[in-house]
Amino acid sequence: MKKENRAKTELNDLPQEILINILLRLPIKSLVRSICVSKQWRSLIQDHAKTARRPKILVYKTHLKFSFQSIDQQCRVESVRKPWKKMLPLLAEIAIMGSCNGLLLLRIESDLFLWNPLKRCSKKVLAYHRLGDAGYDVVSGLCFDSLRNEYKAVMALAHESPDYGGEFMVIGSFRSKIWTYVQFPYSIRTVKPGPVLNEHLHWLASKESWGHFLSTHQIVSFDPRSNKFKKVPMPQPKEEDGDGDIILGLGALDGCLCMTRFNNPRNFEGNVEVLAMKEYDMKSSWTVMFTISNSARVFRSYHGFVPLCSTKNNEVIMNLCVGVDEGYVTAYNPKDNSNRDILVATDNYDFNAIMYEESLVTPPDYNWEEEELRGEATYFEKYRSGSVGKRKRMRNGFWRYLELEEEEYEMFGLDLEMVSKELASELEELELEEE
Amino acid sequence: MSSSLEKNMLILRSSDGEEFIVPEVVAVMSKAIKNMVEDECASNTIPVPNVDANILAMVIEFCKKHDESEAEAASDLKTFDSEFVNRGQEALYDLITAANFRDVKELLDALCQNVAEMIKGKSVHHIRIQFLGYQLFEILTSNFIWNIWCDRDFD
Numbered sequence: 303m304k305k306e307n308r309a310k311t312e313l314n315d316l317p318q319e320i321l322i323n324i325l326l327r328l329p330i331k332s333l334v335r336s337i338c339v340s341k342q343w344r345s346l347i348q349d350h351a352k353t354a355r356r357p358k359i360l361v362y363k364t365h366l367k368f369s370f371q372s373i374d375q376q377c378r379v380e381s382v383r384k385p386w387k388k389m390l391p392l393l394a395e396i397a398i399m400g401s402c403n404g405l406l407l408l409r410i411e412s413d414l415f416l417w418n419p420l421k422r423c424s425k426k427v428l429a430y431h432r433l434g435d436a437g438y439d440v441v442s443g444l445c446f447d448s449l450r451n452e453y454k455a456v457m458a459l460a461h462e463s464p465d466y467g468g469e470f471m472v473i474g475s476f477r478s479k480i481w482t483y484v485q486f487p488y489s490i491r492t493v494k495p496g497p498v499l500n501e502h503l504h505w506l507a508s509k510e511s512w513g514h515f516l517s518t519h520q521i522v523s524f525d526p527r528s529n530k531f532k533k534v535p536m537p538q539p540k541e542e543d544g545d546g547d548i549i550l551g552l553g554a555l556d557g558c559l560c561m562t563r564f565n566n567p568r569n570f571e572g573n574v575e576v577l578a579m580k581e582y583d584m585k586s587s588w589t590v591m592f593t594i595s596n597s598a599r600v601f602r603s604y605h606g607f608v609p610l611c612s613t614k615n616n617e618v619i620m621n622l623c624v625g626v627d628e629g630y631v632t633a634y635n636p637k638d639n640s641n642r643d644i645l646v647a648t649d650n651y652d653f654n655a656i657m658y659e660e661s662l663v664t665p666p667d668y669n670w671e672e673e674e675l676r677g678e679a680t681y682f683e684k685y686r687s688g689s690v691g692k693r694k695r696m697r698n699g700f701w702r703y704l705e706l707e708e709e710e711y712e713m714f715g716l717d718l719e720m721v722s723k724e725l726a727s728e729l730e731e732l733e734l735e736e737e
Numbered sequence: 738m739s740s741s742l743e744k745n746m747l748i749l750r751s752s753d754g755e756e757f758i759v760p761e762v763v764a765v766m767s768k769a770i771k772n773m774v775e776d777e778c779a780s781n782t783i784p785v786p787n788v789d790a791n792i793l794a795m796v797i798e799f800c801k802k803h804d805e806s807e808a809e810a811a812s813d814l815k816t817f818d819s820e821f822v823n824r825g826q827e828a829l830y831d832l833i834t835a836a837n838f839r840d841v842k843e844l845l846d847a848l849c850q851n852v853a854e855m856i857k858g859k860s861v862h863h864i865r866i867q868f869l870g871y872q873l874f875e876i877l878t879s880n881f882i883w884n885i886w887c888d889r890d891f892d
Contacts, residue, residue: 312830312868312869312870313830313852313868313869314869315830316830316833316834316837317837320833320837320845320849323845323849324849324852324853324856325853325856327849327850327853328853328856328857329857332856332857332858332859335860335861336856336861336864338861339861339864339865339869340865340869
């Protein structure tokens with residue numbers, strides 16, 4: 303009966319491969335909504351959830367005021383909901399440590415979480431207690447081992463005092479929850495983060511011991527299967543007698559490893575070249591994609607000039623760190639050498655951008671709950687999920703949190719005694735009026 | 738007839754018997770026809786079942802335009818594409834079926850993109866009524882709360 307009522311041809315009459323072809327062209331938000339349309343659509347979308355990915359950029363500021371924003375391929379800026387539900391301590395150290403397979407690795411104090419911003423779910427996966435000690439310089443990454451179906455976190459840690467371990471590299475396995483030390487043949491202080499490609503994590507590193515930013519760099523890749531670092535073939539250096547280039551940033555554009563370097567490395571002026579390795583692990587396939595020359599900022603951008611993502615109209619979005627406290631996310635158009643700013647931060651020390659893929663992937667379950675039952679999970683997990691009363695009871699056992707809370711009051715310029723006195727006098731006045 | 742065939746012309750016959758004379762370069766944009774021509778199993782007349790004259794004419798128009806304008810600006814082609822696929826739903830689905838059956842990749846891409854644009858940003862009810870032929874009463878009588886949940890905004 304129903305069939306007769308309906309129009310002669312409709313979307314469901316088309317072959318399934320066409321339907322999924324159409325659905326996978328939708329923006330992810332529309333795709334999520336389409337799950338509810340019918341059972342057939344739901345199963346189709348869920349079967350193909352892993353292939354539905356849209357490159358996006360997450361821009362985050364973590365200094366005093368946390369904020370997350372995302373930029374899509376049409377350069378639209380949206381704010382992203384924070385992954386925690388209640389307010390965190392004001393001075394909590396928060397960082398995005400890496401992205402892989404549509405998930406982000408988030409660090410809050412010494413805890414690591416996997417986070418999917420679209421699905422708004424975050425799960426605690428690991429903890430590294432040394433991170434709770436202040437003063438570590440951390441560079442990190444997330445990678446996926448498809449053979450063992452396991453994620454791994456890689457961290458390069460450096461501390462000024464040798465009592466805290468000095469400089470070392472650790473790898474955390476999400477399944478076994480064990481951190482292992484690995485050898486790293488380069489100076490750890492010079493490490494700069496890069497993208498994940500071909501299941502390998504890519505980093506920049508330098509031989510020179512004390513991270514001088516004008517030393518030459520080597521791209522290294524980390525293989526999660528063998529837990530080892532190896533060199534990635536580099537292009538012909540600009541200076542023929544030199545031993546390499548000063549690389550400003552490492553990124554991935556359209557599935558190719560990309561890097562930026564000065565066109566004229568002797569006097570650091572003028573142009574910046576963007577190179578891409580068209581075929582992975584092939585030295586001869588490094589090609590110059592385009593040159594950026596018109597920006598006065600380029601001259602000062604030696605702290606970072608990272609290619610992030612290409613847009614729908616063939617622009618390339620770059621993240622520039624100028625000086626120490628200026629950050630720009632800018633779209634460059636290689637055709638006419640023009641540029642436009644998408645986001646600007648001129649007074650923020652912690653302005654960062656990372657490429658990730660918007661997807662329907664859920665963070666895999668690594669059974670942290672077991673550890674929580676044994677009393678090993680730290681305050682955040684409980685703090686986030688507890689009621690006010692429960693949280694008050696929690697405070698006694700967690701001195702770190704209490705301390706931060708006091709600092710918070712100071713930051714807001716509030717004096718607890720003053721507030722309570724004011725309240726008391728108001729109450730007295732009310733009582734007097736009633737009498 | 739034979740003179741036209743010497744210039745690499747092919748005859749396509751639609752399901753309702755109408756014949757179209759098309760240059761071979763245009764006809765081989767369809768992978769299915771290309772395979773037939775390469776295997777030399779095609780006689781002068783190639784039957785195109787499942788596709789009626791109306792739709793076949795549209796497909797040929799699209800292929801011709803794409804063949805001619807290879808050297809032209811890509812933006813021109815894009816505006817042509819967007820105008821070409823801007824049709825009623827029924828014609829659109831027929832075109833998709835034809836493009837899929839004949840394996841014309843460019844046309845299929847343009848059409849699917851168009852349908853995706855139509856679906857984009859619509860509510861679940863809207864999609865059900867417009868694309869799946871649901872009737873209004875079916876939606877009203879189905880689980881009301883569930884439908885409200887489905888339609889909540891994801892922002």
